[in-house]
Amino acid sequence: xxxxxxxxxxxxxxxxxxxxxxxxxxxxxxxxxxxxxxxxxxxxxxxxxxxxxxxxxxxxxxxxxxxxxxxxxxxxxxxxxxxxxxxxxxxxxxxxxxxxxxxxxxxxxxxxxxxxxxxxxxxxxxxxxxxxxxxxxxxxxxxxxxxxxxxxxxxxxxxxxxxxxxxxx
Numbered sequence: 001x002x003x004x005x006x007x008x009x010x011x012x013x014x015x016x017x018x019x020x021x022x023x024x025x026x027x028x029x030x031x032x033x034x035x036x037x038x039x040x041x042x043x044x045x046x047x048x049x050x051x052x053x054x055x056x057x058x059x060x061x062x063x064x065x066x067x068x069x070x071x072x073x074x075x076x077x078x079x080x081x082x083x084x085x086x087x088x089x090x091x092x093x094x095x096x097x098x099x100x101x102x103x104x105x106x107x108x109x110x111x112x113x114x115x116x117x118x119x120x121x122x123x124x125x126x127x128x129x130x131x132x133x134x135x136x137x138x139x140x141x142x143x144x145x146x147x148x149x150x151x152x153x154x155x156x157x158x159x160x161x162x163x164x165x166x167x168x169x
Contacts, residue, residue, distance in 0.1 A: 007038065013132055014039050018125055026118070027108040030129075031057050033101050057104050061093055083119065088112055092119050094126045098133045105129065 010030070018028060018041075030039040035051075035058035064082050082093040089110045095102040107122050109115065 009136070010039050013129070014041065017128055017132075025110045025112060029053055029057060029104075029106045029108075030096070031104050031106075033058060033103065035059070038103070057093060057106050061095070061102070061104055081119075081123075085109075085115055087115065090115060092122055094122060096126055096129055096133070098130065 014028070014030070024043060027042045028040065029037060031037045031054045035054035035056075037054040040053070061082060064080070068080060079095065081095075082091075084091045089112065091106065091108050092115075093104055093106040096105050097103075105122065105126050107118060109118050112118055
């Protein structure tokens with residue numbers, strides 16, 4: 001099973017890898033393209049609704065993408081990021097591309113001396129998260145047989161025994 005579909009695995013990854021950045025005045029969110037939150041860690045306030053923050057993150061990213069479509073196309077693809085901040089507080093959103101979809105990794109920070117360092121840490125973490133998701137996808141495919149099935153070499157007799165109860169209903 002993929003990490004995104006297993007919240008406890010994703011939470012463990014975040015707790016093990018993001019907490020080492022020692023950030024206190026931040027809220028961290030990771031959400032699907034449809035705005036469903038997959039992970040959140042709030043240290044600033046609990047007043048943010050889970051549904052609201054996910055929908056807002058997805059909406060603001062989609063709006064930014066629509067505006068970016070007016071920019072001239074370059075030959076080199078760039079990874080866009082969205083930043084709305086002052087010198088001590090703000091919001092920073094990064095896309096995490098996985099399985100041809102953009103997931104969103106966001107941080108809301110307050111009372112920070114060096115917002116540039118926070119953004120750098122989030123970009124580093126985003127790279128680790130992408131590597132983790134790719135590794136989890138590979139690891140989960142290895143649990144299946146080479147042909148993509150969970151079981152290999154199952155006989156007709158074994159199948160008959162497995163479904164023998166159906167005729168007794």
